Amino acid sequence: MRPTRGGDGASGAPSADSSTSLPAPQPLGQRIRADLEGKILSGAWPPGHRIPFEHELMAQYGCARMTVNKVIAGLVAAGLVERRRRAGSFVAQPRIHSAVLRIPDIPAEIAARGETYGYRLISRKRRTAEAAEPPGLDGQEVLDLSCLHLANGRPLALEARLISLAAVPEAADADFAATPPGSWLLRHVPWTEAEHRISAVGASAREAEALGLAKGAACLSLERRTWRAGDTVTYVRQLFRGDVYDLVARFAP
Amino acid sequence: MRPTRGGDGASGAPSADSSTSLPAPQPLGQRIRADLEGKILSGAWPPGHRIPFEHELMAQYGCARMTVNKVIAGLVAAGLVERRRRAGSFVAQPRIHSAVLRIPDIPAEIAARGETYGYRLISRKRRTAEAAEPPGLDGQEVLDLSCLHLANGRPLALEARLISLAAVPEAADADFAATPPGSWLLRHVPWTEAEHRISAVGASAREAEALGLAKGAACLSLERRTWRAGDTVTYVRQLFRGDVYDLVARFAP
DNA sequence: TAGTGGTCTAGACCACACA
């Protein structure tokens, strides 16, 4: 026995037939993972196809069941595979349904575009949220902020934000005249859940003026509610000029 | 030794002291996972905090290292934890930057809302894509489809789609008069990558007429390019009525 | 009822990063 990698026996023959002189420097699990992913993503194993049983893969790769089990568990976590007891493991139906949407901090986004970020605080009020307002902040004391994000000196987005002072008391002392509230919150508040709503709306007269647009011009509205342990931390509505801002999501299963 | 769950020793006493008559029906790994997640999501362990070493968790839960290793690997896959050799494992910085955006099939989306789905094929042409067109289909033969999605009989979205006949030759024979191309493709074509672009635009005269809107009305534009192994499979632009359609993304780190 | 995945163990050797 010449333990190639593992603790004792099994040798784990990295590749039963290393036809082209591959010393297989890659961990065996990763090689199995790459093999299975390749079969699935190339379409060789279409959705619904039953992948080999764990004991078959064990024999095929000459490894322990734990090894293939961990690999398949990873594929399940990645949404590529579904498992059913007694029946086997199957290639999952691809779900274009979900995509990873990058919603960067606006300052970071603008910097990434190579433009100069500008920020202006429009108003800052401390008040009690009313029942009719969108987030679940009824009756709570909130900080009500309005601000403008600029790229290369031109208005890009108008932001209206409520911060719960019950959830984030430190916000009362923060200097939002210099720091955008989004950036400040990202650094100061842990959160457990967020909901985004993306829609297209025509700018109101007031909004159009702030953004330098004509009334009714198409804008992208991004609303976000953030919770921590069931309590609403903040609600924000960002209104982007439709002519200069897109959201892009790149997704690989 | 009374092997409660594990193979041989360790006993793994599901709950060393079942003071309240809890038989701990939950697998130990899931309990550890829930404990660690709770600490992270509640903010008790803020971003950057070092979580206990594997050998510490082993001792704390009285289990094998493989068990805690698998748990932490899962947290890494979920983006909650980062690991550095020799240094330890750390709570990852939360990234609001990315959210899981559900982009369902339009028929499924409408059905989920409790409305009746309707579909109308507007045009179907077979032609050669020109160089100036958005996707990377220059010079390829494509199927050029235009169709309308309706909810409760009212127009909801206008769809323009190109399907590469090189990548999907079967599409030439598909009956898109009855089946929306998106649903057909989901069932027939594996894919490896997709890119979405979401923007707000004012409807053109032609688009406004198809959707029953006034010219210039704000619409949500969803563009999607889908690849398989580097080749563009399909490009689609769906134009939703801004007044009746939102995209919602719910996200937990 | 038989066979699948679900979970767990008590070790082991290795690579790597830091002191």
Add this chain to the structure above:
DNA sequence: GTGTGGTCTAGACCACTAC
């Protein structure tokens, strides 16, 4: 060196479920 995570093993018992 020293200690961390990275990976792997050769078993084991259990729960569920399709047949």
